Amino acid sequence: MPVRLSLALGALLLVAALLSLFCGQAPITLGSFAGLVSGSASLDVLILSEIRLPRLVLGLVLGAGLGGAGAVLQGFLRNPLADPGVIGVSASAGFGAVLALYFGVSGLFALALPLAGVTGAAVGVILLFLIAGSGASATTLILSGVAVNALAGALTALMMNLAPNPWALSEIAYWLMGSLKDASWNEVLFAAPLILAGLLVLLSTVSSLDALSLGEDAARSLGVDLRRLRLAVVAGTALAVGGGVAVAGAIGFVGLVVPHILRPLTGHQPGALVLPSMLGGALLVVLADMAVRLMSGPGVPLYLGVLTALIGAPFFLWLVRASQRISP
Amino acid sequence: MTGLILSGLSFGYGERRLLDGLDLSFSDPGLTAIVGPNGAGKSTCLRLAAGLLQPDTGSVSLNGQALSDLSPRDRARRIGYLPPDGRSAWPMSAGAVVALGRAPWRKPLRQLSDDDRAAINDAMRQTDTLALAERRFDNLSSGEQARVLIARALAGQGEVLILDEPTAALDIRHQLGVMGILSGAAQAGRHVLVAVHALDLAARFADRVIVMQSGQVRADGPPGTALSEDVVRDVFGIRAPGGIRPTPLSAADG
Numbered sequence: 001m002p003v004r005l006s007l008a009l010g011a012l013l014l015v016a017a018l019l020s021l022f023c024g025q026a027p028i029t030l031g032s033f034a035g036l037v038s039g040s041a042s043l044d045v046l047i048l049s050e051i052r053l054p055r056l057v058l059g060l061v062l063g064a065g066l067g068g069a070g071a072v073l074q075g076f077l078r079n080p081l082a083d084p085g086v087i088g089v090s091a092s093a094g095f096g097a098v099l100a101l102y103f104g105v106s107g108l109f110a111l112a113l114p115l116a117g118v119t120g121a122a123v124g125v126i127l128l129f130l131i132a133g134s135g136a137s138a139t140t141l142i143l144s145g146v147a148v149n150a151l152a153g154a155l156t157a158l159m160m161n162l163a164p165n166p167w168a169l170s171e172i173a174y175w176l177m178g179s180l181k182d183a184s185w186n187e188v189l190f191a192a193p194l195i196l197a198g199l200l201v202l203l204s205t206v207s208s209l210d211a212l213s214l215g216e217d218a219a220r221s222l223g224v225d226l227r228r229l230r231l232a233v234v235a236g237t238a239l240a241v242g243g244g245v246a247v248a249g250a251i252g253f254v255g256l257v258v259p260h261i262l263r264p265l266t267g268h269q270p271g272a273l274v275l276p277s278m279l280g281g282a283l284l285v286v287l288a289d290m291a292v293r294l295m296s297g298p299g300v301p302l303y304l305g306v307l308t309a310l311i312g313a314p315f316f317l318w319l320v321r322a323s324q325r326i327s328p
Numbered sequence: 329m330t331g332l333i334l335s336g337l338s339f340g341y342g343e344r345r346l347l348d349g350l351d352l353s354f355s356d357p358g359l360t361a362i363v364g365p366n367g368a369g370k371s372t373c374l375r376l377a378a379g380l381l382q383p384d385t386g387s388v389s390l391n392g393q394a395l396s397d398l399s400p401r402d403r404a405r406r407i408g409y410l411p412p413d414g415r416s417a418w419p420m421s422a423g424a425v426v427a428l429g430r431a432p433w434r435k436p437l438r439q440l441s442d443d444d445r446a447a448i449n450d451a452m453r454q455t456d457t458l459a460l461a462e463r464r465f466d467n468l469s470s471g472e473q474a475r476v477l478i479a480r481a482l483a484g485q486g487e488v489l490i491l492d493e494p495t496a497a498l499d500i501r502h503q504l505g506v507m508g509i510l511s512g513a514a515q516a517g518r519h520v521l522v523a524v525h526a527l528d529l530a531a532r533f534a535d536r537v538i539v540m541q542s543g544q545v546r547a548d549g550p551p552g553t554a555l556s557e558d559v560v561r562d563v564f565g566i567r568a569p570g571g572i573r574p575t576p577l578s579a580a581d582g
Contacts, residue, residue, distance in 0.1 A: 207434065213428065
């Protein structure tokens with residue numbers, strides 16, 4: 001069944017991806033695609049190849065990273081409320097980027113901002129391991145993640161507090177909201193390899209996640225090496241989510257909601273949920289980014305992270321209510 | 329040396345010694361019940377025997393091979409372990425729970441093989457759970473859940489099966505059912521080690537009973553000698569004239 005689900009999601013994703021290329025202020029026609037192949041340099045072809053396509057590709061990999069990391073974390077922590085924010089990766093990547101914005105390093109060279117974001121994610125993960133220790137249980141890991149999250153959040157607030165002028169403050173604030181609007185091939189080439197590597201690491205945890213459903217002792221008795229699994233989960237999440245946050249800011253709720261929607265369709269098996277959640281995450285981000293472009297008028301654009309949170313929060317509430325009705 | 333050998337096992341947390349120089353050997357297949365008051369070290373002993381804990385000193389070997397030399401996967405193929413808290417974090421189907429027992433045998437990202445299916449089917453038949461396969465695990469009764477979890481452990485087809493209080497939450501009828509299943513598995517040629525609280529169950533089903541007290545083996549032998557009047561009085565503080573003997577019980581409708 002997960003195979004059919006993945007195929008269906010893949011087909012939807014293809015349709016959404018094609019539609020999203022037509023979405024935006026400048027009109028794109030089928031002729032623009034022909035121009036893309038023949039190497040024409042007209043405006044619509046340039047918009048397609050230098051703006052729409054990198055934005056689409058970045059949305060796809062970033063969404064896959066968020067959805068996949070959410071599914072793996074929920075399986076690993078055996079908690080349907082877990083998401084990439086739980087272990088502090090998003091917040092520490094955000095703090096790294098804010099630090100770069102604050103000190104103006106971000107203007108020095110093109111990839112300074114994402115580089116700072118990824119460094120922040122890596123430091124956050126190292127800190128997580130230092131606090132939790134090498135033999136940490138899932139609960140210790142969550143608590144340590146909460147600590148890292150709070151620390152990164154506090155430091156981010158400090159940077160905003162110390163911002164020298166309103167313009168610097170607004171730059172930080174807008175960046176934190178999360179958006180794909182500045183995506184270019186530079187960002188894609190930087191983030192995609194990181195996220196794809198993270199996705200591979202996350203996929204390697206699939207069978208261990210299933211065994212973990214029955215508890216840590218049962219999983220170990222089934223041959224799961226918990227230390228290695230924990231390392232794979234945290235490193236995979238750091239790459240898959242940190243890489244995305246570093247180029248596009250924090251986009252919330254995707255990692256939480258997507259596995260939730262798809263779980264009943266995979267027989268509630270945590271391992272079978274991972275690949276569909278990657279596809280579903282990509283689909284949700286591409287759709288949301290389309291919506292953002294359609295809804296944004298001239299002036300300040302609507303930010304992707306704002307939209308996902310606006311849709312995600314009430315939807316999540318509804319999910320919680322619905323699941324209460326099914327099983328008390 | 330064939331079978332499962334525990335030699336000179338010591339284990340503790342900090343200053344507190346839970347086990348001190350424990351020696352046990354299980355050379356012939358059979359059902360061994362481990363009994364003792366709470367805190368006697370039964371669970372620790374079983375987790376060490378399953379290779380889930382590393383002893384401070386001493387070693388556990390299976391057919392002459394130290395468990396610490398086996399990869400987690402190889403160990404899992406040979407030793408099945410059922411922890412005391414039998415719950416599933418997700419509302420999976422009972423069939424999916426049993427299939428987890430095949431984890432040590434499965435290749436990554438592959439469907440179940442014919443061998444896997446045969447082992448799962450076998451384990452579910454032995455535990456009379458085939459009819460429950462499509463039901464949600466969390467909607468089953470405690471007795472049904474216990475049988476499904478035992479099927480999960482049996483599906484691994486290890487030569488050693490270690491169960492920590494599989495009968496804890498069950499009524500007497502289901503206790504008899506579960507012990508009957510384990511007895512069958514032992515007769516099929518496995519080493520079955522089971523911790524139980526009900527001395528009556530141990531006396532009725534076990535080929536061998538090990539009585540533990542404060543991290544030491546207090547008595548070890550056939551139920552008749554291990555659960556003698558003296559041992560039961562010293563270890564449990566209970567008077568049992570003539571020792572513990574099984575009351576003649578059987579299912580009224582079977």
